[in-house]
Amino acid sequence: MDIRFEKVNYVYQPNTPFEQRALYDIDLDIKQGSYTALVGHTGSGKSTLLQHLNALLKPTEGQVIIGDRKITPTTDNKNLKPVRKKVGIVFQFPEAQLFEETVAKDIAFGPKNFGVKEEAALILAKENLQMVGLDESYLERSPFELSGGQMRRVAIAGVLAMEPEVLVLDEPTAGLDPMGRKEMMEMFLRLHREKKITIVLVTHLMDDVTNFADYVYVLEKGQVVKHGTPQNVFDDVEWLKEKQLGVPQASAFAEKMQSRGAKFTELPLTENELADWIVKHAGGPATNE
């Protein structure tokens, strides 16, 4: 399922003294099966944009095309459930959305809202809990007695259980320890590869972008200022610094090497690329080809 933005504008509280524009003429294309990253500063409009992806917000101008549904400023708020089922959003700090007595019930809550029968929903709960790395013993526990990281997993399982075609992740690893982060990001990559889920990742971590994404949109002050493959967007380190976006660690390191005389045809974006280059130039065989 593709998601397409056509000249989307969004204004908060229009026609009041508190009017505030958040998005300006956004054109965006999220292809089926892609892994798209959205980067930008706090306040650049990322969160506003991502709420358009499943029609939590409707554009003030322009249109958002989600699969076969067209969301325009005049779209009725009713019958948006099918859209929301297809596009699952994991919000920032999703552990705040847990409320049921048991983990199982909480995970089953989403599917049940979309018409899945009780028993089937509980089976989904079990499957998805395993998917996020927790075993069955957690099913009957209260979500409020879990640790922060475990709560996060349960919340994510709750979104996955809706079996969305598109998964939107708003800084899914914020506040997790390095191990948890790695596991989580690898799980999303696995879902993307094995289940062909389209992923939209909002992040501040450029390393995650270069490691996982195949397309990047850079937002600034409510506008898309640059988009393309990570190679295209990250080839200009100066530009990234100027925009105060991070530079991937591998690129930053390679740049330092360059200033000491190393010659790169293209700055490496990931640790693997950098390692390959070093191995090649030290005379050994490339490992990750």
Added chain:
Amino acid sequence: MQEVLRLMNKLIFGRYIPGDSLIHRLDPRAKLLASFYFIGIIFLANNWQSYLFLAAFTMVAVLASKINLSFFLKGIRPLIWLIIFTVALQMLFTRGGTLYWSWGVFSLSSYGIQNGLFIFCRFVLIIFMSTLLTLTTPPLSMSDAIESLLNPLKRFHFPVHEIALMLSIALRFVPTLMDETEKIMNAQRARGVDFNDGSLVQKVKAIVPLLIPLFVSSFNRAEDLATAMEARGYRGGEGRSKYRKLQWMNRDTIVLLIFVIVTIVLFFLRS
């Protein structure tokens, strides 16, 4: 500017509008006293002259605040049905004077119409004055003012400091909780909850996934805040000094004097 706007967006509590007018600079205690006092003396008015006088006085105060009139009109909007209901009740059930129309217990008389219009004036003037108070006073100054005004009650073992502390913490967390509510609401909507659709029972049920996380996060927040306060040496109200000091100036005394004069004029105007 955008940041300020975003913040103001979320402040529903009276929605303070920063400014630098005479009214903005007044001591919040003076404003609070004056507003309550005004609500008291508004009941002195009982004829056209007195209402006109009070209306003119209110208008001068509103103009002095240099705030767009549309904000004040918005303050009336949520109460409009209450106003219409009360006014209609007065009009239909008061008898006396010339009778224009009657049907069963309902009647429309000159007294009724007059009474209805007076009550309308009362409502509008009270709303204008209280809106003026909240629009020109930051919530925190307001809680400072309340603490300062309640201070005499300490003698009767009234926990003034505790009340003021709770008030200022509550005010501080109104926007934060609003934010949180919106976030959780969006998260649950994304999980298929419909907050606006369905029967009354369904709507009430839809609130559970919103309320429980809100309560839980408030408990967590309270625990964190209490720990942080203790870690910074908070041991209760005894022996604390104040960072924000209220200063009573001459102009505050003058404002209260003006209200006394208004009262005296009202006594002459009323019939």
